[in-house]
Amino acid sequence: MGYPVEHSLSPLIHNAAFGATGENLLYLAFPVRPGELSTAVAGLKALGFKGANVTVPHKEKIIKYLDRVEPIAARIGAVNTIVNNGNELVGYNTDGTGFIRSLNEAGFNPSGKNVLILGAGGAARAVAFALVDAKCTKLSIANRTLANAMKLADSLTDKCGLIPEVYSMDEKELHLVLSEADLVINTTSLGMWPKVEDTPLPGGGFKKGQWVYDLVYNPIETKFLKQARERGCYVISGLSMLLYQGAEAFTLWTGQDAPVEVMEKVLYGAVNKKN
Ligand code: NAP
Secondary structure, X not given: OEOOOOOOOHXXXXXXXXHHXXXXXXXXXXXXXXXXXXXXXXXXXXXXXXXXXXXXXXXXXXXXXXXXXXXXXXXXXXXXXXXXXXXXXXXXXXXXXXXHHHHHHHOOOOOOOEEEEEOOOHHHHHHHHHHHHOOOOEEEEEOOOHHHHHHHHHHHHHXXXXXXXXXXXXXXXXXXXXXXXXXXXXXXXXXXXXXXXOOXXXXXXXXXXXXXXXXOOOOOOOHHHHHHHXXXXXXXXXXXXXXXXXXXXHHHHHOOOOOHHHHHHHHHHHHHHHO
């Protein structure tokens, strides 16, 4: 459920996964207008849906319509997956766990590391809490709207005791923190197709050997990642987070491991075809 939702690649990956595992399930994308969210949620229960994914702009507002929200999603303040267990609708957030799994698969362990997050929206919240749980030692947040970065920093302090540094998106101001970060993550929507020339750091400024992650997954290599790769950084595309958050949701709905290779194949095939 999202609005708009026509562009979503989730039906493709989940239907491939259901087919490969023999689950008698079908995944459909439903455009749900903001004013119709409570009716749509009631419909999930009434019609016996097994579950749902939730995307922009409903991830936060949906919480008040659910029977229960598990602790990780409650702390993030956003739900991207719902499980209908027959009696109640339970909200989960698989963005953070999907993000950490993608980092681990790429070979980066956040424990003890210094991380710079660019952006402070819903995806940044999931990523920031997951990084704190994975024991990163220093977190800096830079955002166009400083007040939003401060809000995220405050909730990390309230809920985890971590005190992040907060910056505007000014590259001169970011110079030092950027050069000291082990991992730099773009969680803004800058660089997403069709505005592929956009990037949160037009000057680059990456350091050789740094890890650089872009949550934007279309195109697979954004300008942000291209500049980092050319500087000699290790780069990770947001497509892997999309894959692993989907794999976690699949497990929540079916109780079995997701066929990740099948999902990965259709996902990369679809994005390569689009580009
Ligand atoms: P969101 O809550 O709307 O947050 C958007 C963020 O981008 C905010 O920090 C916003 O800054 C910043 N921003 C937007 N336009 C900007 C501009 N022109 N210049 C500078 N900053 C700008 O969105 P979200 O849900 O966090 O999603 C953010 C991105 O992550 C999207 O591209 C989404 O597709 C991607 N994402 C990927 C995955 C994945 O699985 N790979 C999962 C979730 C999200 P302000 O606070 O100043 O508005």
